[in-house]
Amino acid sequence: MTFSVIGRCPETGQLGIAISSSSIAVGARCPWVRAGVGAVATQNVTLPALGSQILDFLESMKLDSQGALDRALSANEWSEYRQVTVIDGQGRTAFFSGKETLGVHHAVAGEQCVAAGNMLASVEVIGAMVPAFENARGMLADRLLAAMHAAMAAGGEAGPVHSAALKIAGDLSWPLVDLRVDWADDDPIGQLDGLWQAYRPQMQDYVTRALNPTAAPSYGVPGNQ
Template identity: 75%
Template sequence: MTFSIVGRCEKTNQFGIAISSSSIAVGARCPWARSGVGAVSSQNVTLPSLGNQILDLLASKGLSAEPALKAALETDEWRDYRQVTVVDNQGRTAFFSGKEALGIYNAVAGNQCVAAGNLLSDQSVIAAMVPAFENTSGELADRLLAAMQAAMDAGGEAGPVHSAALKIVGNVPWPIADLRVDWADEDPIGQLQGLWKAYQPQMQDYLSRALNPTVAPSYGVPGDE
């Protein structure tokens, strides 16, 4: 039903998640990230509140990824239905797959990243994601999307995927990239890659516009002078 990767960039301290699912609008429920804190994917039979709960534990309690994940799951009576991955602000990772996770499932941690999925065509799908992330150069988003494509190349889900999302946080309190394909009959990951290619050259401009409107570039649209 879902596969994803959460990761941290050591150079920029950005955090991000890339995710895809057979369900509609996966980006509305599963990926969570907070500047300076970390990133979480809550999936399978997802409980969206786990995302902010784990991020709060990382931020306010000073916990690392593993104890923060454990503490959050202890409050969830339906934890056996969850699959959750975490990366914290030191690049430490944690993951959990409950015994009621759907179909073939797997989770693999790597350097500053962790990938997980359920209802997979094969466990090797997740194993392919970590080296793709680790060995791809470029921005964090490029590395996350490379991992998603590697998963598809390795077989992806047991059935077709229909939605995909990419969320990146940097050094401002809001996501610097929050891109979603909420439904596509074909290739939502390819469509997400296309959105990133269109958005990436403008990303810094939108940050500049927010932080200092006097230096905001003009895009020549009505009212934009």
């Protein structure tokens, strides 16, 4: 029903997630990032609260990824229904797939990345994602999307994919990238990639607009000087 990849860029320290699902609006429930702290994908029978809980444990209790994941899962009586991946601000990873995880499922950790999924066409889907991320060039978003395309090329989910999301934190308190395709009958991952290609050349401008409005570029919008 869902597959995802979380990763860290060692050059910039950015943390991010790309995720897709057969369900509507996967980006509203499953990806969680916090600048300098970590990234979490909570999927399968999703408990969104796990995302913020794990990030809180990473930040306030200074736990590593495995410790934060274990603590969050131990506090939840339905943990066997969850599939969760974690990466912390240093690139350390952890993952969990409960015994109630749906269908064919798998999780693989790589160099500063973790991929996981359920209701897959085969375990090779996740196996294809890690090397795709590790070998891809470009920004973190490009590498995350390369892993998603590799997953689809390896068979993707057992059923159709309908939603996808990309979320990345840099060094600001808000996400640097937060793009979503909440429902599409055709190729939501390709549509998400298209959104990223459109957003990438404007990304820094929106940071500038937030931090120093006097230096903000104009986009020709009425009232926008």
